[in-house]
Amino acid sequence: MAEVGYRLNFARSWRPRAFKEVVGQTTPVQLLANSIARDIYFPVYLLSGMRGSGKTTVGRLFAAALNCERLVDFCAGSCQWNDLPCGACRSCQLMQRGEHPDFIEVDAASYTGVENVRQIIDEAQFLPVVGRKKVYLVDEAHMLSKSAFNAFLKMLEEPPASVIFLLATTEAHKIIDTVRSRSFQLFFDPLPFDTLADYLIQVAQKEGISCEREAVEVIAQQSEGSVRDALTAFEQAGVAAEQCITIDLVRGLFGLVSFAAVFDLYHALFVRDIPRVFDVVSEFAGQRRSLAHGWSVLVEVATGALWFEKSLLMPNLRAYEKDFQRLIAAAPQGFFARALDLFFKYELLLQKTQNQKQLFERMIIACLEFVGGSGEVAVQFNPVEQVKDSKGAGAPVSSVPLVQAVMEQPLVETSGNVNTEAEVWKKFLAQVRPLCKDPILLSVLASGCFQGVDSKVVRVMFPKSFAFYQELLINARLLWQPVLEECFGGGATLLPFFSTEGEDAGRVRPVAGHDKGPTAELVKKNSAKVSMPVQKRKQMRGGTAVDISDVNAWPTANMLVGLFPGSVKLYEE
Ligand SMILES: [Zn+2]
Structure with a gap:
């Protein structure tokens, strides 16, 4: 039987074997090399930085360099500091195999107690076996207990000359001050985006992997400065790719909404292809990531389009030049500026709402107003008007504008019993009123214009001027939620919208006839409180x-x- 081949993964096979192979981190590497060159050592080095930034890798290289047999050549000047460790001498070979008797690696996460530290300190008293120095690399050092640190501190007062401790940590602030102040601290910064992308291109060339520069840039961005994460993601992409690692493949691997889908959505909006708009939005909602991510990609493309209109193609969107050309050619005048303003109005609401999908749909539907087109637009996409008109006509289903809207606009699922549901909303208000002690909350609720119920989501539009009271409304949830469920059934939720239109009383008006009378007066009084003298x-x-x-x-x-x-x-x- 043929032997099954085994290959190290990239994160291991690309681990640097000498200082010169370390990506970035010039300052800490130089400081450690200087320490060796001048033969001046600190008993403790504190290596701090985010995960995957190379702390343990550099720590191991430092340990290997200290005990490397070619260190004498380095000191004599016949070898460059960044060639260390040589990787060939007996000591280096032992290091590479993980068998060096003078290098002890400890994971503090599993050895947090004082006993473990005492044992380490006791052993540290013995001289090194083969090398010049005995090196302890303590990973996740912040996990050590306080008593463990105190035991450690005692040893630091009189450190054995042949021992060096390397404390690696992602959370340097958790290392007690007395230890930190006795350490030589080295900071490992996240790798700059460009450096990481260049490095991946280099790996691709050496490994014979074909890839798009833009794909590699996405990996670099998503890895947030961690070489290890970047290498792992790049390797996965290499396995997933049939021939070339493309940007779409990589975005898919990271669960990112593809730019292609966003271009598709904008084009569907431009030609008012409503079923297509609905399909793409549903795709967004089905992604692994939240709709807030879909929102950010919409914004990214809209911003890119605005720049493209000014003849600039953003560097991260270089792969999409042709798509932007088509997009700009098809977009109505001023669409992206208006859409962006709208998107940012929804940003915080999207983070707060428990009904992200509905709110996201509402936002996309609102975009249709910027596309212009037929004169029916205002009727179709102003549900407030629909309800008002239907009330005026008596029988909602027979009213012409509403029928048109239902036929031409499948997105709005008007269930046909608008009147009945609106009655339920009135009932809800009537039941909440005696429970509610706060007149302002009552005014806010009464000002709501009932929009409809879809899958137990009760949509209510409030005037723009009441947006200030959104938190008041949400905080009072305990009070109105039981009544809401009693009226609209168990599991019913309230989705409040705040009109993005001007304060047009004709457009947003209370259903229950509270636009006059004591409630309206309360609102006026309240407004008086808010306004201030000239x-x-x-x-x-x-x-x-x-x-x-x-x-x-x-x-x-x-x-x-x-x-x-x-x-x-x-x-x-
Ligand atoms: Zn060596």
Whole structure:
């Protein structure tokens, strides 16, 4: 029987064997080489950086170089520092086979206790067997317990001259200060995107793998600076590819929405091919990644299109020049600028909603308004108008605009019993009213314009001016949710929309006839509270711009900017 071939995976076979083969990380490698060249050593080196950045690899090379028999040549100047370790001498051979008696690698994740550290310290007292130095490489060093660190610290006060500790960690801040301050700290930065892509191209050439530069760039981007992750992904792509590693193949491997699908969606929107739009959106929703990822690819292509209109092709989209030419030729005037503005209005809502798919569909349908076309557009894609018109006509199904909308717009699943469902919404409001102690919440609920129910999702449109109260509405969920389920059945959820239109009272109006009377007055009073005297507003010109990019620190400000585009300024009282 033929022997089954076994090949090391790329992450191992491409592991550097000498300092010169290390990708990036010039500074830590140079510092360690200088340490050897000047024969000055620290008892502890702290190697910190993200996973896959080469900490343990460089640590092993350093250990091998320290004990390499050609170190004398290096010191005599007849050998370059980056040729170390030689890889050929007895010590280097032992290192490569993982049998060097003076190199001990410890995984702190499995040896966290003080006993393990004491044992290591006791053994460290013995002199090296074959080399000059005994080297301990402690991986995931931050996992050591506090008592283990303290035992370690005692040894550091009087370190044995022939022992060197290399502590590798992804979380240097978890290493206690007293140990950290006695260490020589080396930082391993994530590899720059270009360096990583160039390196993969080099690997491809040596391994005889054919690949597109753009495909390799996607791998480099997705690996976020980790050489190991990049090599592993590249190897997988090589196995999956029939001949050449293409960008579409790689995007598929990472579960990314393909650019082809996004181009397809935009073209379908331009020609109002509604069934196709629906199909592509469903494909997005069926992806491994969340729809927020679909959103980001839509935005990426729209931004790329805006630049392309200004005769610039973004570097990461180089593979799609022809697609962009076709896209721009087919796009209505100003489409991408308007679409982008719309997408960003939905960004935060998409992250918050529990009904991402419906909201995403709503966003895409809203895009159709930028395509222009027939005069029926406004009727078809303004569900608020539909309900209002149908009410006016008495019998909804026979009303002409609604029938047209149903026939020409299969996306909106109007179940035909709009009136009945609207009645249920009224019933819901009537039942919530006595439970609700907060007049503002009551006003917000009453201002909602019922849109319909699809698969237990109750869609309600609120006026744009009430978007401010979205959190109030969501926070009061415990109060209204049971009533909602009682009225619309178990598992019913409320999907609030906030009108993206201007504050046109004719378009968004309450179903239940609360546009007049005490509720409306409450809203007015509330608005009065929010508005401020002219004098004060004049004083507030100027102010200091505030960076609110940290969403956790500025949740409300971020939500507001998501709804009302603009900037945030800080004013002194
Ligand atoms: Zn050697």
